[in-house]
Amino acid sequence: MTQQFDIVDKVALAVGAALMLLGVVVLGLIEVLAGQPYGAAPLTNEAGEVIATPAIDPVVRTGLVILGLVxxxxxxxxxxxxxxxxxxxxxxxxTAD
Structure with a gap:
């Protein structure tokens, strides 16, 4: 049984995969190239002041991956x-012989 993909299938697969790859791979590489901190939460000092934040908001990355899955x-x-x-x-x- 072979699968035949029409234009809707190809577009849906491309868009879904592109959104997930953008959220995980591309923005992850940007986050690594931007340097520390790698965590999702901002870093604070003992006084509670924010001293470093992630380059890309984790909500954006998560939203892209979830949108791709949807x-x-x-x-x-x-x-x-x-x-x-x-x-x-x-x-x-x-007929039988």
């Missing part, structure tokens, strides 16, 4: 409810 979930639902054309199942007469 796109893929919606694509999966679309694939589940669309019906492919049935295969040609015409009965054939076979």
């Amino acid at each position: 796109v893929l979930l919606l694509w999966g639902v679309y694939r589940a409810i669309t019906v492919d054309a049935p295969a040609d199942r015409t009965p054939r007469e076979v």
Whole structure:
């Protein structure tokens, strides 16, 4: 059984994967290249003053990944409810020798 992808399938897979890769890989590399701190929370000193914050807000990164997963979930639902054309199942007469 082979899978045939139409334009909707290709766009949904590309957008979902691109959003997740952007949120995890690209913004993760930017965060590493920006330097310390690597954590999601801002660093504070003993007085409670913020001394360092992450380069990219973790809410943005998480939102991109979740949006990518939602796109893929919606694509999966679309694939589940669309019906492919049935295969040609015409009965054939076979005679025995």
